[in-house]
Amino acid sequence: MKTSQTSPLVALCGAALSLPAISATQPVQTEMSIKTSSYEERDLSERDVVVGATERYDIDINQFRLLAPVSRAWSLGVDISREIMSGASPWGTVAGVDGEASLIMSGATIREKRTEVSLSATYYGQDASYSVGLIRSEENDYDATAIRLGGEWDKNNGLSTLSLGFSYSSDDIKPTDAETYGRVAKEDKDAVSASVSWTQVLNKASTLQVGAGVTKHSGFLNDPYKLRDVRPDEKLAWNVNLRYRRFFDNQNAALHLDYRYYSDDFGIDSHTFYAAWYKNLGARFQVAPNVRFYSQGASDFYVAVDDYSLPAIENQSTDYRLSSYGAYTFGLKVIFNEINWSVSAGIDHYISSGKYGLSSGKDHPALLSFNMASIGFDLRF
Amino acid sequence: MKIEFVVGLAILLLTSCESVQPWERGTLARPEMQLSRDQLGDALYDQVYYSKEASSGGAGAAGAGCGCN
Numbered sequence: 057m058k059t060s061q062t063s064p065l066v067a068l069c070g071a072a073l074s075l076p077a078i079s080a081t082q083p084v085q086t087e088m089s090i091k092t093s094s095y096e097e098r099d100l101s102e103r104d105v106v107v108g109a110t111e112r113y114d115i116d117i118n119q120f121r122l123l124a125p126v127s128r129a130w131s132l133g134v135d136i137s138r139e140i141m142s143g144a145s146p147w148g149t150v151a152g153v154d155g156e157a158s159l160i161m162s163g164a165t166i167r168e169k170r171t172e173v174s175l176s177a178t179y180y181g182q183d184a185s186y187s188v189g190l191i192r193s194e195e196n197d198y199d200a201t202a203i204r205l206g207g208e209w210d211k212n213n214g215l216s217t218l219s220l221g222f223s224y225s226s227d228d229i230k231p232t233d234a235e236t237y238g239r240v241a242k243e244d245k246d247a248v249s250a251s252v253s254w255t256q257v258l259n260k261a262s263t264l265q266v267g268a269g270v271t272k273h274s275g276f277l278n279d280p281y282k283l284r285d286v287r288p289d290e291k292l293a294w295n296v297n298l299r300y301r302r303f304f305d306n307q308n309a310a311l312h313l314d315y316r317y318y319s320d321d322f323g324i325d326s327h328t329f330y331a332a333w334y335k336n337l338g339a340r341f342q343v344a345p346n347v348r349f350y351s352q353g354a355s356d357f358y359v360a361v362d363d364y365s366l367p368a369i370e371n372q373s374t375d376y377r378l379s380s381y382g383a384y385t386f387g388l389k390v391i392f393n394e395i396n397w398s399v400s401a402g403i404d405h406y407i408s409s410g411k412y413g414l415s416s417g418k419d420h421p422a423l424l425s426f427n428m429a430s431i432g433f434d435l436r437f
Numbered sequence: 438m439k440i441e442f443v444v445g446l447a448i449l450l451l452t453s454c455e456s457v458q459p460w461e462r463g464t465l466a467r468p469e470m471q472l473s474r475d476q477l478g479d480a481l482y483d484q485v486y487y488s489k490e491a492s493s494g495g496a497g498a499a500g501a502g503c504g505c506n
Binding site for chain 1: 440447451461495503
């Protein structure tokens with residue numbers, strides 16, 4: 057049997073062995089992270105587009121995170137994310153000469169920015185922590201303000217952790233060129249969310265988290281940019297999820313297995329599986345190949361082609377995100393660890409198709425394929 | 438896969454746990470054994486999949502929405 061080498065970071069963590077292994081504990085150092093990512097969707101085939109641009113979205117994302125201990129029992133956190141997006145989005149579908157759905161895309165290339173700032177404060181008690189967070193997201197046509205509350209309680213001498221979370225988000229929608237294209241001028245929607253999870257140490261080398269969440273969406277849930285998109289003004293969604301971590305001494309590697317079941321009263325249910333293998337190479341390098349499989353059924357009111365013969369108030373949508381399909385993501389991450397800093401780089405490739413889903417589905421012409429690449433830097437001081 | 442199978446598997450695992458003393462938790466404290474190895478990365482994936490798929494949730498209570506297409 058090989059002896060696993062101990063990285064400097066692990067040695068640092070080893071100094072805190074008396075702390076519970078799975079709950080949120082006050083950081084002993086200030087942690088700062090930055091990440092820059094490039095996201096590129098594959099362009100559409102010209103034969104699938106009746107009118108409009110074939111370019112899909114490209115997004116440049118920059119993220120910053122700071123988490124600092126303050127006094128003996130508090131930490132403060134700041135998260136900032138900035139996205140610059142360009143590309144075209146689907147407006148609707150029509151039946152082509154072969155009867156199959158063809159896309160009507162936005163004509164000009166859209167350029168947008170989104171900035172999200174999140175502030176959080178956490179109090180650490182004897183066997184519990186309590187946090188509050190405020191989040192603000194701004195785009196030129198969409199603003200969202202959210203508050204998040206959370207609590208964690210250690211049980212069974214730190215072998216179990218109960219977590220509860222609540223959030224409320226209030227979103228304002230102001231579509232661009234509303235008058236020109238007959239879109240709604242201003243609408244709003246709310247989301248109330250609650251989650252609960254139980255994290256359990258199974259043995260010296262494995263943990264399991266079992267969680268559930270429910271979210272109630274209310275208000276204007278249509279896509280205002282689509283030519284005909286009518287959805288119910290309320291949606292109740294819930295999920296059950298599992299997260300398993302297991303370390304293999306003989307491989308000097310950790311296995312991550314995640315599963316989520318999702319269901320909502322739009323009629324969609326989905327399964328998401330994720331597996332990653334964090335393999336240590338020497339004391340400082342880590343490589344993590346990973347794969348994600350996602351499958352969803354179609355919503356009750358999804359239609360392949362916009363039906364203008366239906367009353368304008370009757371639910372219908374040609375949004376590819378409401379169709380039945382499956383998707384795979386194949387990813388690889390490389391991490392270099394030093395005592396007080398680390399550098400990581402990752403690539404991901406996402407493909408989707410009606411054929412990949414667990415239930416039968418016809419390919420929507422707007423189903424996505426994208427590549428994403430990221431570089432990140434973490435510092436503790 | 439039926440959700441009942443997954444819930445049953447979770448119950449089976451939870452009821453088979455062992456007592457682990459604080460000084461035996463070194464492996465569990467390793468960075469790669471945390472539920473999130475990369476919090477910025479996980480936030481990014483959550484945002485991408487929230488925008489491009491119909492499902493969301495599973496990483497605690499939801500945050501702010503977006504008008505992403």
